[in-house]
Amino acid sequence: MRLDSSFRRRPGPAAAAVLLAAGLTVTASHVASAATAGCEVDYAVTSEWPGGFGASVRVRNVGDVINGWRLTWSFPAGQAVTQLWNGSFTQSGAQVTVTNASYNGAIPSGGGADFGFNGSWNGSNPVPASFALNGVTCTGDVASPSPTPSPTPSPTPSPTLSPSPTPSPTPSPSPSPSPSPSASPTPPNRPAIENNFPVTREGAYGTNRYTVFRPSNPSAVGRAMPVLVFGNGACAHTNGSEVIQALTFIAARGFVVVDTASVDGSSNGVQSGSPIPSLLTDGIIWAERENTRAGSPLYQRLDLSRVATAGHSCGGLEALIAGQDRRVKSVVSLDSGLFADGSFGYSRAELSKLHTPVMFLDGGPSDIAYDNSRGNYDLTQVPAVLAEQSQAGHVGFITGAQMSEGMTAVVQFLDMTLNDNATARSYILGSSGLASRAFWTVRSKNF
Known part of the structure; x- marks a missing residue:
């Protein structure tokens, strides 16, 4: 990458000279009343x-x-x-x-x-x-909009233009201001969804069991970053290519994402196909170690008091179980949910062990996880959100046309629950936020 x-x-x-010259074609009263x-x-x-x-x-x-x-x-x-x-x-x-x-x-x-x-x-x-x-x-300057100047300007300027009787035909431009540093820290209270940092995708240091997505310049984020550990659809523990775009979207908003797959899809000694929640909790341990490793790009850049688990489909089961860990502060289940018959070895009784806010996202009736997502929401006792996009199906949030909508919802929920951002809270819980968007319905409880 x-x-x-x-x-x-x-x-x-x-640009400054053009804007100054254009001003000769309008009256001073027009300039005073125009928007900049x-x-x-x-x-x-x-x-x-x-x-x-x-x-x-x-x-x-x-x-x-x-x-x-x-x-x-x-x-x-x-x-x-x-x-x-x-x-x-x-x-x-x-x-x-x-x-x-x-x-x-x-x-x-x-x-x-x-x-x-x-x-x-x-x-x-x-x-x-x-x-x-x-x-x-877009030049970075402020200009007063004006009509397009005549191709042949009048030899006698309007007397209302300026107290100077003879304007200079070629005004001397002011020096360009020095550009601001591109790595200026982001204000801490800025909504995460407004960030869009360049992202580095790399193998986790010391192990090939994880892929890390992080802002390329952590200092530009302006504060220690939250950590999200993510489980892939089909419980894919080697090849995580399906989620690259979605997790890049999240990392660009100022989060460090630890995904349960090797960076190049190579064998890492972990079987795929069945949930292994300990992979997510071990991912938290990796982040804790990396935060204290001298020479790491994430050295003292992580806030381990703000950790979330998330996952898609089978990976969502991993996230729901790993989310019981006391280090976890937020959980997101994408197109997933524990089965009523206890398939994959985990019954819905596990939901009573959750201690953090949880968000269930599903893709509507065509999503094979639709019933599980709804059933899990109904049983959950912690603060919970059920957000459904009727056109997304089972993979729309990950690889389909609804990816940006789904990942925006994930970022806003994490920003609300991990960063306590009021704007994000309004987007998730307010009637004019996610619930007002086409094809979305949103329910919440216990907030």
């Missing part, structure tokens, strides 16, 4: 493979409040967007237009919006040269 492509549009002298507009875009290639890549984009508003946004750019080498989350897109030739989702259209002054996408490429994958937000080129 290569993480070496990034882009930030910053202000430049030419300005933006900055961070574009980063977060992963790359033969013929494909993943990218994250952060749009920062440096002007007045925006209610509804549209970001446009042109790919320079024939790339194409194939899948996008936290927004919608259209592409015509090289020109790409991304519009906001229903929940992230408002951007306050100084605030931002994030989205990510997967794309295809052939030959090379250079970053776009420029971006425009709602028609305004």
Whole structure:
């Protein structure tokens, strides 16, 4: 996985001169009453493979409040967007237009919006040269919007323009401000879903039983990171390729994810096909050791008071049992649930041993885990959420079109239960959050 492509549009002298010149075509009273507009875009290639890549984009508003946004750019080498989350897109030739989702259209002054996408490429994958937000080129500067200047400007400027009788034909631009460091720590109270850090995927130090997904620059996160140990569908304990995109999504939001499979799918001495909850609790032990290992990129970067278990399908059974460990503070069951007949060796009586909030996500009636997910929610005595997306089926949250929706729900639940984030709590439990999205129904209890 290569993480070496990034882009930030910053202000430049030419842009400042154009904006100043454009001001000669409007009156001073118009400038005083117009809203200001300005933006900055961070574009980063977060992963790359033969013929494909993943990218994250952060749009920062440096002007007045925006209610509804549209970001446009042109790919320079024939790339194409194939899948996008936290927004919608259209592409015509090289020109790409991304519009906001229903929940992230408002951007306050100084605030931002994030989205990510997967794309295809052939030959090379250079970053776009420029971006425009709602028609305004993103330079990092604030500009007052104005009508397009006449191709042949009037030789006599309006007397209301300026007290200066003769404007300089070529104003001297101000020096460009120094760019802010890209690794500035994230504010601790910022909702996790607004983060989009580049991610490193690597084998766990000292063992080939785990794959670790983590922010590439832990110092950029701004605080010690929570840990999520994850069990794969089919209790796959060697090949974890199915969950790469989903777990990258979570790690990009500021979590360290320890997955129960070797990084290259090689044999690691563990059989697949049946739940082994101790693999998840041993993953917590690995994180504890790594947090104290001198030379580790995670040295003193983990918060072991904020640990969660999660898993998909058979891996969800592992997460529910491992979640009984007293070090665990939150549990997520994706398309899973303990069977009424005690299949796989664990009865639903195990649910009474949970001591943390738990979230059950299922893909609706076509999900083979639909009945188990609902039945487990009904029996759970701890604070619990049942979130169902009727179009997702059994694998939509992991490999399907509902991946970004499902992983957004996971991140928001973890942010609520591990980080006590109020915005995330509103998204999970409030009527205008996840429950308001198309095809979703949400129930909760004991909160």
